[in-house]
Each structure stands twice: as structure tokens, then as C-alpha cells.
Amino acid sequence: MPPTRRACSVPTHLTTTTVDFLGTVPLFSGLSPDELSSFAELTRERSYPRGSVILFENDPGDSLFIVRSGRVKVVLIGEDGREVILGVLGVGQHFGELALIDEQPRSAHVIAMEDSSLIVLRREDFRKRVESSPAVAWSLLAELSRRLRRADDKIGGLVLLDVPGRIARLLLDLSEESGSDQIEKSLTHQTIAQMIGASRETVSRAMKEFQDAGWINVDRRRISVGSRQSLEQRAQVRE
């Protein structure tokens, strides 16, 4: 699947379109055009080729990033090299707020999954904005809340569900996110495995069962949900 590369945009700093783009970012919904453009001025744009590391765990880090194009993953890496994917962020989503709020070092690596272009904001600039604009503070709270819920969910899933259950839950989440039975992004079994804490092989076997049961359909690496209900049931704790 080809990386979403637009003919137009190369690193040159195109202030006008940046403003427009920022207007579409949920974090900044509720800002007036004026506020938006004053924001946009503080902004830099950087591109990262697929596979490049955007930030490292334990770096001090003092910037906020917003995905302008492409897709990035947030991962933990064990010393043996195994990866755990904490999240996948697409266009309009942001990361790096934590280090920026509490001044702790970065808590995970972030890696570009496709060629990606990111908007960068420095701590002090961002901080001032947040403090002076309750709307931004509130969206930020809302976003962190959402992530915290997801994280807690994930913990619950890891402890209470077996691997097929976790896959079922993941698929339901993804389809909900895309708003249809189709899951937008094509995912490899390897990636799924890293998202739910399992091995590639086990995912393969479970996915096959789901297909055979008719709960999902897979066509050229694109998954769609057949029977939401069966999946939901499978995603429940059983005894």
C-alpha cells in the first residue's frame, strides 16, 4: 500500500495551508482563526521517511508533534528487541504532550510507519497557549482522558482475555474508529501481534478461525467485520 504522498507539499514552510490544517485538528477546535494563525507562526514542519525514529524513549524532549500526513507508531522496545505497540497515530493526531506537561523524559519511542510529515511546536510556545486558552486545555484533557481509558482497557484485556479475545476486541475498536465495518488501514499479522502482546503465529491461527467462522472477511490484507456480535461475544471473558 503506497504511502500517502501528495504531489504538492515538500518541506517548504507554507504558512497558509498550515493554518488551514491546524483548523482541522481536534486539539485546536474551538480556536478562532486569529488564534490559529498566531499558533501557526510558532510552528515548524519536518518530514520523516518511513521507519525513521522520531523520538527516543528517555530523551528529554520538549516538543509537541502533530501528524500532518502519514502514520506513526508509539512503541516500547524490550532489550531483547521485542516491540510493543502502544498506539498508532494518524493525520490530525498529536503526541509528545506528556513530556511537555510534566517535564519528564519521553516514555516511549515514536517511529514513522510511512513517510510522514509532522508539525512541531516547542514547549514554551505551547504552554503559554494552553494556559491562556481554556478551550485548548480542555481538549487536551479530553484527549488524555480518552487515552487513559484506552490504556486501562488494554490492561484489562491483557489480563482477562486470551489472544483471540484480544484480537476480537482490537478489531471491534478499529472498525468503530473507522466508522464502518471496513477497517481502513491494512495491518500485517505482525503488527496486530505487537498491538495485543502476542506472537505472529498465534495471530495467524486466530485470524484464520475468525475467517472460517465467517466473523470477518479478509481481502488482500483488508479486514472487514462480518458478525460484530460474534466478535463482541468472543471479546468477553469466558470461564
Next chain:
Amino acid sequence: MPPTRRACSVPTHLTTTTVDFLGTVPLFSGLSPDELSSFAELTRERSYPRGSVILFENDPGDSLFIVRSGRVKVVLIGEDGREVILGVLGVGQHFGELALIDEQPRSAHVIAMEDSSLIVLRREDFRKRVESSPAVAWSLLAELSRRLRRADDKIGGLVLLDVPGRIARLLLDLSEESGSDQIEKSLTHQTIAQMIGASRETVSRAMKEFQDAGWINVDRRRISVGSRQSLEQRAQVRE
């Protein structure tokens, strides 16, 4: 271990002491005495006996709670009855913000581990404060960040570490929290098991090994860390 029950406080509404107490809560650090007392007026206080459920997962929920005395646990419960402890909150800590920020239903149960007394704030009252006081918004952001980091850590631990590793990490966290090698609260193996997603028996065996190795000392259910370094090493991924 006896529940911390003070001779003084029964449900009567003692505004003065409430203000003093709120002043010690991290969430409200940075508020002027005036602001504090106007806050205190919006407040109710309730007591919960040990074991009682303070709030249920999926309840709509529109209040914020602050622990005034006692201790509560945040838990997920599978339909087979297994419990996962997401966190344990002590005096001065708060819960219930999420439902209050994003208006989603509660994401977990909260249960009193000891007889506890809680301060309750209603959504609208709290919301107004947050919006008008950047300091509170900022502490809230900081607290959510902290929790998010911990949650992500926990996810990493669940996927990358074996049971002894997770215990080691937990012990290190707890001792850090208490600021000494002694771990304040006495924990049963059962509780530890639920905190790290393991069975009581496995915890028993692992703890015994740690003792035999001299990494920890246990005296009448009170744990203290002997060799921090060995624990740290055990809490790393190994191959």
C-alpha cells in the same frame, strides 16, 4: 492493620477543616485561600465502609472524588469474577475525573479497601473551576500525564516481563512511592497478584525466591527492599 479512623470526623459538614484539607491536595496546590474556600463550599463529604463499592463501571457518573481518609482501589472485574487492580489511591488522591471531563460512563469500579471518607464535587461546579483557573487545569493535566505514563508502563510490563519481573517492578515502584526501602502498606499476595495480573500461587513462589535470594525482607506482611539493584535487574527483559 487497623483502618485509619479519626475520632473527630463524622458526616457533619465541617467547612473549616475541609478547606485546610483541600489545601494539602496536590490537585489544588496553587490556589489562593479564597479560591480554596469557595471551592470547599461546593463540597460534600461521604463515608464508605470497607468493601463498599463507591462507583460502578458504566455508571453515568458526574462527580469527582477526593480521598480524605482511608484507601480505595480502582478495579476491572471480568464476568468470571476475576479482579484486576488498576490502581490504589490514598489520602489526597482523586478519581472520577475522566467521566467528568469527557462525559463518558465510568471506566472501572472503585471499591473502598478500608473505611474511607471521601470529598465529593459535582461536575458543573468542578468544570467551572477548571475553566476559570489555569492552575487547576494544569495540575489535572499533570496528574493525567502521570497516570498515562504508569498505564503505558504497565502495558509494557505485562507484555515484556514474566511474573517475577513484574513483581520486582511493582516492589520498586512501591518503595519509590514511599520514599524508603520500606513499603508502607501491607499487601497480601492476593492483592499483589491482582495488581500484576498473575495468580496468588505464582506470586507466593516468586516472593519466596526473592526472600531466599535476600533481595527483599518480609516481616509480618511488611515488605522492605534489600537489594534494589538485583530487583532492577530482574525487572528488565531477559532472553
Next chain:
DNA sequence: TTACAAGCGTGACCAAGGTCACGGGCGCCC
């Protein structure tokens, strides 16, 4: 077209850890 790299399917094997079943210690309340 061939060639090569990713990704997938599957079988065989193994081990971490869950489950069950006890027995024993310790504190508490009658």
C-alpha cells in the same frame, strides 16, 4: 519474466504459569 522480499499457514515442541487440592500458621471473636 524471473527474482527477491515480505508476509502468511502450519506442524512439532516446550515452558511459564494457571488451576486444584491440601495442610499449616496466625489472629480474632465468642
Next chain:
DNA sequence: GGGCGCCCGTGACCTTGGTCACGCTTGTAA
């Protein structure tokens, strides 16, 4: 003091799922 309720220690099993080792498919590049 006797009984009861918790907690902990430990052995015997068994299941889930990780690991290894292949070989097959498919998509992409020369």
C-alpha cells in the same frame, strides 16, 4: 481455649501460547 476465617506454602497437573522451522503466496523491482 476452641473454632473460624484469612493468608500463605507447595505439589501435581494441564493448557495456552511462545518458539522454531519450514514452505507457500503475493507483491514489487530489475
